[in-house]
Amino acid sequence: MIEVERLTKRYGGAIAVNDITFTVNDGEIYGLLGPNGSGKSTTLKIIAGIIKPTSGRVIVEGIDVLKDPMAVKRISGYVPETPVLYESLTPTEFFSFVGSVRGIEEDVLEDRVRRLVEAFGIEKYMNQLIGTLSFGTRQKISLISALLHDPKVLILDEAMNGLDPKSARVFRELLMEFKAESKSIIFSTHVLALAELVCDRIGLIHNGKLIAEGTVEELKELAKEESLEDVFLKLTEAKDEVAILVNVLKEAL
Numbered sequence: 001m002i003e004v005e006r007l008t009k010r011y012g013g014a015i016a017v018n019d020i021t022f023t024v025n026d027g028e029i030y031g032l033l034g035p036n037g038s039g040k041s042t043t044l045k046i047i048a049g050i051i052k053p054t055s056g057r058v059i060v061e062g063i064d065v066l067k068d069p070m071a072v073k074r075i076s077g078y079v080p081e082t083p084v085l086y087e088s089l090t091p092t093e094f095f096s097f098v099g100s101v102r103g104i105e106e107d108v109l110e111d112r113v114r115r116l117v118e119a120f121g122i123e124k125y126m127n128q129l130i131g132t133l134s135f136g137t138r139q140k141i142s143l144i145s146a147l148l149h150d151p152k153v154l155i156l157d158e159a160m161n162g163l164d165p166k167s168a169r170v171f172r173e174l175l176m177e178f179k180a181e182s183k184s185i186i187f188s189t190h191v192l193a194l195a196e197l198v199c200d201r202i203g204l205i206h207n208g209k210l211i212a213e214g215t216v217e218e219l220k221e222l223a224k225e226e227s228l229e230d231v232f233l234k235l236t237e238a239k240d241e242v243a244i245l246v247n248v249l250k251e252a253l
């Protein structure tokens with residue numbers, strides 16, 4: 001379970017996250033949606049114990065992230081927006097390194113690596129330097145490395161970026177499996193169709209504020225809109241702007 005209470009993050013005079021409160025229950029997939037710069041990555045980084053909030057609290061599986069970020073890191077898997085990998089290692093070496101840092105038994109690690117590598121179809125890259133691999137392949141390596149210690153909590157920042165349709169499907173199936181295992185999953189995405197498919201609940205962030213929360217159906221009801229895209233555009237006040245921009249473009253062409 002992830003409990004976020006009155007979370008605020010300021011960068012100098014600017015406010016990135018503004019008094020946000022929400023909960024992700026066991027066995028729940030929670031989608032964080034919002035326009036560029038709305039505060040999604042900042043929120044996820046705070047939950048993962050990567051950066052500290054200005055105020056507020058985050059409790060992950062009963063552990064206060066501010067008081068014991070290492071304990072939270074042990075039970076969670078975090079996939080950053082941009083993969084952070086060792087360019088001069090091969091995936092084989094990198095997974096072995098992650099396994100030793102995480103204290104995963106050798107045969108358990110071997111089995112998990114084999115299954116995940118097969119699932120994402122990257123067997124042929126296992127002995128190539130990470131620095132030479134494509135963006136999508138690096139994203140798969142980042143995902144796999146976050147799953148190797150079988151975390152109870154998953155924090156995924158646009159983790160589907162760059163995945164081909166087959167891997168995106170594998171990833172979706174994995175999410176459903178994790179949900180069935182009672183893991184708590186929070187992820188940010190701009191792919192509304194994905195959010196609609198997998199999220200139990202969605203939190204919509206705009207200018208650092210959580211402006212709406214609920215199931216897709218509840219959000220449609222709240223905004224009196226038929227699609228999640230229209231809900232998104234209406235609640236983030238972009239719907240009229242899009243219409244104006246389209247007209248300006250039409251006139252210019």
Ligand SMILES: Nc1ncnc2c1ncn2[C@@H]1O[C@H](COP(=O)(O)OP(=O)(O)OP(=O)(O)O)[C@@H](O)[C@H]1O
Nearest residue numbers: 011015016034035036037038039040041042043081
């Ligand atoms: N290290 C930083 N220093 C200063 N400002 C920052 C820093 N990190 C983020 N911000 C600002 O905080 C705000 C929220 O950024 P954040 O990356 O959380 O947004 P986001 O919703 O994840 O955006 P995107 O969808 O584009 O990834 C933005 O205005 C951003 O410029």
